[in-house]
Amino acid sequence: MLAAHALVDGCDSPALRELAGLSRGSDLDEIRERYVRALHELGIPLPDEETTGRRLLVDLASALTRGELSPVEVAGRLSMTVAARTPQETRFLSVAAHYSPWMPPHELPAWETALHTAAHTLTTSTPSDPRIPGATD
Structure with missing residues (x-):
């Protein structure tokens, strides 16, 4: 599509x-x-692995903040081999990595809140200039 x-x-x-x-x-x-x-x-350079991974972090954080993906869906789509460069990227990836399908139900709301907070921080701190790796649209 x-x-x-x-x-x-x-x-x-x-x-x-x-x-x-x-x-x-x-x-x-x-x-x-x-x-x-x-x-x-089209004359578009193939992005390197780091740029692609960083863009994935921002795209997933944006989808979460817009309500297009649930926190569990975000965690399932992240690869822990993604490189994080900024503190905001590191925090988002770190919080997402704490998810487990075996997480006790009483811990899930706090994890979801932390992931939403990290996603919001990441998306608001990322420049919107498309020439910058990981920039939002």
């Missing part, structure tokens, strides 16, 4: 059109190959 949205927004390349036409259940290697080719065709 992101490729289709990019086409609607005016970006266009052969690989982007192919990517937009793939189904959700397509082979991940095929998706990645077309994604990388589309970025190349």
Whole structure:
């Protein structure tokens, strides 16, 4: 869907059109190959792993603050191999890492509140300039 949205927004390349036409259940290697080719065709450098991870932190924090994801969904989508550079990124990642499906029910509300607070702090401290890694839209 992101490729289709990019086409609607005016970006266009052969690989982007192919990517937009793939189904959700397509082979991940095929998706990645077309994604990388589309970025190349559009003159967009492939982000490095650190930039991608930092962007993931901000995107998940933003989705949580907008109510698009629950705290548990955020924790499930985070990789603990993500590098955090700022204190706000570190705090968000650290709080998310404390989640466990075996967490006692009485501890869950405090964890959710802490994650919401860390998400808010991260999103409000991240510059909105798209040239800055991890910037919000």
